Amino acid sequence: MIQLYTWATPNGKKVSIMLEEIELPYEVHAINLGKGEQLKPDYLTINPNNKIPAIVDSDGPGGKPLTLFESGAILMYLAEKTGKLWPHDLRKRYEVIQWLMFQMGGVGPMFGQANYFFKLAEKVPYAIERFYKEALRLYRVLDKELARQEFLAGNYSIADIATYPWVGRREGHHVKLEEFPNVKRWFDAISARPAVKRGMEVPKK
Ligand SMILES: N[C@@H](CCC(=O)N[C@@H](CS)C(=O)NCC(=O)O)C(=O)O
Numbered sequence: 001m002i003q004l005y006t007w008a009t010p011n012g013k014k015v016s017i018m019l020e021e022i023e024l025p026y027e028v029h030a031i032n033l034g035k036g037e038q039l040k041p042d043y044l045t046i047n048p049n050n051k052i053p054a055i056v057d058s059d060g061p062g063g064k065p066l067t068l069f070e071s072g073a074i075l076m077y078l079a080e081k082t083g084k085l086w087p088h089d090l091r092k093r094y095e096v097i098q099w100l101m102f103q104m105g106g107v108g109p110m111f112g113q114a115n116y117f118f119k120l121a122e123k124v125p126y127a128i129e130r131f132y133k134e135a136l137r138l139y140r141v142l143d144k145e146l147a148r149q150e151f152l153a154g155n156y157s158i159a160d161i162a163t164y165p166w167v168g169r170r171e172g173h174h175v176k177l178e179e180f181p182n183v184k185r186w187f188d189a190i191s192a193r194p195a196v197k198r199g200m201e202v203p204k205k
Contacts, residue, residue, distance in 0.1 A: 002026040003056040005046060006203055007033050010165035011071045011108065015053045017161050017199030018075055022082045026055075030203040057081075072104040075158040085158050092154065099152040099159035102141075107166050110134045115172035135173045139180050142167075146182035156190075164190045165200070 004019065004026050006012035019026045031037045031052050038050045047054040047069035055074055060066025068074050076097070079086040086096045114131035117124055142163070145152060152159040167187050170177065177184035190196055 001058055003029060003058075004202075005029045005031050005043065005052055005054040005056075007031050007052045008203060008205075009033070009052065010112075010169055011051075012053045013165040013168075013200055013202065014071045014162050015055065015074050015078075016202035017164070017196050018078050018085070018158065020195035020199040021161070021193075022078060022084045023195075024078070024082065028203050070104075072100055072162065075100065075162060079158050085156070085161070087155070087157070095153040096157045096159045099145075099157075100162050103159065103162040103166070106138055107142075107163055110138060111166045111169065111173050114174075115169060118172060118174060132173060135175060139175060139183060142186075143180040143182045146186045150189075151186065160186070160190060164196070168200075 002019065002024055004015060006016060006028060007030060016028070031043060033052065037043060038047070038052060044050060046056065046067055049069060051069070053071055053074060054067070054069040055077075057066045057068070057077075066077070068077055076086075078084075087093050110131055113127070114135045117127040117131055142152075151157065152163065164187065167177075167183065177187060
């Protein structure tokens with residue numbers, strides 16, 4: 001059984017969507033970030049970086065428990081464990097990893113910063129412009145790629161799962177999908193998946 005430590009944020013939803021897609025049983029532990037539960041000593045033994053998500057797989061490699069943080073690493077582990085949602089072919093698999101890293105190093109941090117500075121009561125125009133422009137540039141990269149193929153690395157994979165919840169927060173960084181028609185087509189297709197709908201509801205309110 002997998003224990004999932006999460007909260008209602010894009011990085012948390014990546015893992016609940018993945019667990020729903022691969023149909024592995026899991027138990028949810030809501031870590032209330034507003035109350036600072038990520039800073040509690042017990043949780044720091046699971047994620048010393050005091051962030052969600054994290055998992056503990058009681059049936060890890062060699063039948064021993066495995067504790068893991070960083071959403072990208074968790075997605076790769078679950079894909080490896082089940083052989084699902086990334087390709088067996090090494091060349092194709094690295095295309096998936098490439099787009100996963102693009103999300104982890106670009107989409108997540110930049111959309112996150114844009115959301116933060118747009119929301120901040122005391123406006124910092126330089127920061128808003130910097131992160132908004134970079135978010136738009138990343139949407140253009142995504143749109144161009146998704147004009148070429150149905151999903152980010154060809155078939156639906158952990159790269160799409162990682163990117164989807166961040167595009168779901170586009171209101172926060174003032175982006176309209178009508179301006180990125182291929183991202184919109186991709187977003188709507190993923191939104192229609194039953195496992196994605198279930199994963200997006202975790203943790204329950
Ligand atoms: N690179 C990390 C980022 C995780 C992250 O930023 N989590 C946020 C919520 S989306 C968090 O837990 N923040 C709480 C804090 O920083 O105290 C990952 O992808 O797992």
